[in-house]
Amino acid sequence: MNIGIIREGKNPPDRRVPFCPDQLKSLNERLGDQLTFVIESSPHRSYSDQEYVEAGIEVSDDISDSDVFFGVKEVPVSELIADKTYFFFSHTIKKQRYNKALLRAILDKNIRLIDYEVLKDDNGNRVVAFGRWAGIVGAYNAFWTYGKKTALYDIKRASECKDLTELKSELKNVQLPPIKIVVTGSGRVGNGVKEILEALNIPEVETHEFLHLYFEEPIFTVLKSADYNRRKADGGYDREEFYSSPEKYESHFLKFAEAGEMLIAAAYWDPEAPRLFKIEDINSPDFSLSVIADVTCDIGGSIPTTLRASNILDPVYDVERERGIEIPAFGSQTSISVMAIDNLPCELPRESSRAFGQMLEQWVIPALMEENSPILERATVARDGDLTLEFMYLKDFVDSEG
CATH class of the missing domain: 3.40.50.720 (NAD(P)-binding Rossmann-like Domain)
Known part of the structure; x- marks a missing residue:
């Protein structure tokens, strides 16, 4: 599985990252035959491109070949790549009007959206958060x-x-x-x-x-x-x-x-x-x-x-x-x-990113290696061009005018 860490596209740019360089280095050493990571080059991250390079992580201007993308904040509609899996905070599940176009684009582009906000354990407790x-x-x-x-x-x-x-x-x-x-x-x-x-x-x-x-x-x-x-x-x-x-x-x-x-x-x-x-x-x-x-x-x-x-x-x-x-x-x-x-x-981007990456390491990376992981299934808002059953309540919101 090829995993791309996307450049944050919102303006002003968010300086946080899903994973710090040493965290990806550790994951590579443990899971290198199953997962590969590539970083989309960015001048704004609190961890520089060079820090990732020094940790042995590939940095590129084009990461479109990745199967799964990890970001932090909402991805601009123009930067979404069709038929991929994305992890980010979408700010759509409360019917936030300012992100209606984003959710429509995710459906139109056949994207699987896994929202950090709804990644929960079997007891319903959030497992990944800032x-x-x-x-x-x-x-x-x-x-x-x-x-x-x-x-x-x-x-x-x-x-x-x-x-x-x-x-x-x-x-x-x-x-x-x-x-x-x-x-x-x-x-x-x-x-x-x-x-x-x-x-x-x-x-x-x-x-x-x-x-x-x-x-x-x-x-x-x-x-x-x-x-x-x-x-x-x-x-x-x-x-x-x-x-x-x-x-x-x-x-x-x-x-x-x-x-x-x-x-x-x-x-x-x-x-x-x-x-x-x-x-x-x-x-x-x-x-x-x-x-x-x-x-x-x-x-x-x-x-x-x-x-x-x-x-x-x-x-x-x-x-x-x-x-x-x-x-x-x-x-x-x-x-x-x-x-x-x-x-x-x-x-406080470096410290908050480190804490966030530790949660992803603990909960999300193992779930990615598991077929039909319950944690990821519960947090999947959209897939195959449609809302999933748990998030079908957003349909009227997506279809409404304005």
Whole structure:
């Protein structure tokens, strides 16, 4: 099997890689008679072409003969090669409108799409993800944004830090007033967020304390779904019902928006689930959030102020409270500053790539050697010009106009 590592085609280019040079060298030594790897030349990767060459991996401008392609972010439609197998984050499975053309092209070109986001073990747990790194960088960026907004301190951009050690060292420059910070999510991403909050020595408090007590130091609370979702019928909550029938629930998040000044959103969101708040809610004098770091970056998703994704070069935009429209970053003292970078781990590309490659080595490479691997079958969104059974719910979305 010939495996090609594609050049990232999105603009600005993503600097992450699916595999580091030494990881491919190790795989070659173990599986060289079964798998061969070739790297599509790129000037943008955090690992240079030369580093792959020195590891004994072929680098070429043309890798079209490969059977299977590994990338990171969405592949531009013009670069898709028909009748091949692709691994990448497609951002289509939640019916993301901005990638409808991509999914149509995948079907038209008879491509087998295996989406990293749905690679899961037998218990339904994701096995390949950048989540921890998204949480780390997203939380760091929340405090970079707060420093810029308030002019209380100045720290480097995450992308200017050599590694995680330097990033955490930079946090010693953060000087916070006694603000209250809301965190949603307790999975990989949420744990990455907590890693930064703990590096800042910010205490965690229970939700009741967060809402009702005064503190003389900055504090944070981590919300579970039960803390801000309730059944429409009677105000109750049942975890199993919420995840199977989220449309039966409504949000009661506003009390946290009234108590907190910063929101770091790191919770997975089901498109059928309620949004945390409505865009018109931000115009209330009681709505106190002034910095929102949407690590999940679901456009039109759980956070209505996430009007669009931002990027590493231009990480923040503001949302005017009165009209709910975008204005320049830090353009008004009363507006909400939104950080919604959609490729956060790219700010620490070498370390996040290494961790990602280890997961691919553990889960995906063995599955590729297995006929009809259950892990790969479950994560196959499209094949033979059609959606697979599990993803047939996307058919109306693909066929719809607009």
